[in-house]
Amino acid sequence: xxxxxxxLDIEPPIADWLPELPPWSRTIRVRHLIHHTAGLPTTEAVxxxxxxxxxxxxxxxxxxxxxxxxxxxxxxxGAAYAYSNVGYISLARIIERLSGxxxxxxAEVHFFQPLQMRATILWPGPxxxxxxxxxxxxLRSPAPLSVGDGGLWxxxxxxxx
Numbered sequence: 001x002x003x004x005x006x007x008l009d010i011e012p013p014i015a016d017w018l019p020e021l022p023p024w025s026r027t028i029r030v031r032h033l034i035h036h037t038a039g040l041p042t043t044e045a046v047x048x049x050x051x052x053x054x055x056x057x058x059x060x061x062x063x064x065x066x067x068x069x070x071x072x073x074x075x076x077x078g079a080a081y082a083y084s085n086v087g088y089i090s091l092a093r094i095i096e097r098l099s100g101x102x103x104x105x106x107a108e109v110h111f112f113q114p115l116q117m118r119a120t121i122l123w124p125g126p127x128x129x130x131x132x133x134x135x136x137x138x139l140r141s142p143a144p145l146s147v148g149d150g151g152l153w154x155x156x157x158x159x160x161x
Contacts, residue, residue: 001110002095002098007098008030008094008095008098009030010029010030010031010034011029011030011031012029012030013025013026013027013028013029014028014029014030014033014090014094017093017094017097017098018064018090018093018094018097020064020068021064021067021068022067022068022070022071024071024072024073027073027076027077028040028073028077029077030091030094032077032078032087033084033087033088033090033091033094034091035081036081036082036083036084036087037077037078037079037080037081037082038073038077038084038087038090039073039074039075039076039077039078039079039080039082040067040073040074040084040086040087040090041067041070041072041073041074041086042074042082042084042086043084043085043086045070045074046063046066046067046070046086047066047142049066049069049070050062050063050065050066053065053066053069055142056141056142057125057128057141057142057143057144057145058142058143058144058145058146059124059125059145059146060089060092060093060124060145060146060147060148062146063086063089063090063146064089064090064093067086067090085146085149085150086149088148088149089146089147089148089149090148091148092146092147092148092149093148095148102122102124102147103122103147103148103151104121104122104123104124104147107122115158115161116161117154117158117161118158119132119154119155119157119158120152120153120154120155120158121152121153121154122147122151122152122153123145123147123151123152123153124145124146124147124151125143125145126145128143128144128145129153130153133153
């Protein structure tokens with residue numbers, strides 16, 4: 001949607017929106033993130049770095065902070081496909097910076113309200129789940145508090161919409 005309306009060009013390096021990342025961010029394009037060909041560190045490698053930094057939950061801020069300390073990519077951008085939660089979190093952060101708001105607010109305006117999805121939210125915490133969530137069992141640590149790669153809480157009624 002952002003690419004179609006000219007707000008987001010998928011060809012410039014992601015460093016244009018994520019300047020805190022290491023020099024490798026100049027070699028990755030938004031299209032690499034979209035197609036899972038960015039060569040980013042694996043979820044496991046990022047989580048290990050987050051744990052070393054004292055993180056106890058999987059958060060978008062924690063992922064971006066971990067990436068700032070990781071100075072090598074797994075692969076050259078464009079060389080191989082590898083599904084990447086880290087890439088989706090990076091895409092979400094780019095959308096947030098372009099829109100000037102958090103991803104939930106963006107989704108609320110552009111998706112949830114137009115589709116009348118009144119029980120849907122992108123949840124970044126601080127609690128492990130939204131206050132109205134009904135869980136069959138408590139969430140285990142680390143709590144999944146990132147958006148972009150997940151964080152979507154909804155109802156069956158909203159899903160049917």
